[in-house]
Amino acid sequence: MWSRLEQVIINLVVNARDAMPEGGAINIRTSNVTAAETETFNFEGMVAADYVLIEVQDTGTGMSTEVLDKIFEPFFTTKDLGKGTGLGLSTVYGIVKQTEGFIYPVSVVGAGTTFKIFLPRHVLAASEVGSKGPAAAPVRDLTGHERILLVEDEESVRNFSAMALRTTGYEVFEADGGEEALEILEDENFEIDLMVSDVLMPEMDGPTLLKHVRKKMPTLKVIFVSGFAEDSVRRDIEDDQSVEFLSKPYSLDQINSKVKEVLQAALRGSQD
Ligand SMILES: Nc1ncnc2c1ncn2[C@@H]1O[C@H](COP(=O)(O)OP(=O)(O)O)[C@@H](O)[C@H]1O
Ligand SMILES: [Mg+2]
Structure with missing residues (x-):
């Protein structure tokens, strides 16, 4: 559940950033709302109960209002091709609904814009009080804005990875193989920060690319x-140390974490 909530916040924050091309402020607040207070709200469909409110x-x-009517629809986007997937808010909506919560945009x-998310409040039962529960994971910032070249021949895998990286804020260029990847690099004047590539591909494999x-x-x-052992691929690429590995299959969180880790290491390297 926690990583899904993280996804909700990341999507909303990335959208907020995109809505402020000249800069601005993002505030994230949490508060408790009582059933009595919810009765004074005019949010359509909301059930009166105790909630935790998260505001972005x-x-x-x-x-x-025309845009507001459509924002939770899958693939609705007002952003340029390659910038928006239109999947951020539909994903957010799905997650909030799964928890039996509510989400409302208030926008002028x-x-x-303020997105208000109401999550049913969990009140600790007497038996849970005092038990520590799992230790909270350290907070990680997975967002980024770098330019990533994604090379993957399998369309469904490529779509998934591109969506994962775009909703986190990255600019993603998609290639279905080595040839297309090289064309994109030319077109973009080699101004790419990271290449994420499959190893086994029909025309040109990853090491050849x-x-x-x-x-x-x-x-x-x-x-x-x-999907292979790192060692055998390392031999093929003469142990190139700027190459990192991510094993298949991977989750949205795993690809975002790996990309962030590699880009941050690169940043530290260039500052030395
Ligand atoms: N904070 C915001 N401020 C202004 N517009 C927003 C905001 N959040 C979402 N939107 C609008 O909702 C649309 C859909 O958002 P989303 O589902 O995340 O897809 P995407 O970000 O890929 O376009 C955006 O294209 C934008 O028009
Ligand atoms: Mg979005």
């Missing part, structure tokens, strides 16, 4: 996604 507020563009064009890429980009960070 931005000072961005706001939304017109030109002033900003890497050999071509290295001619122009000797230090580009690379993550190879593979």
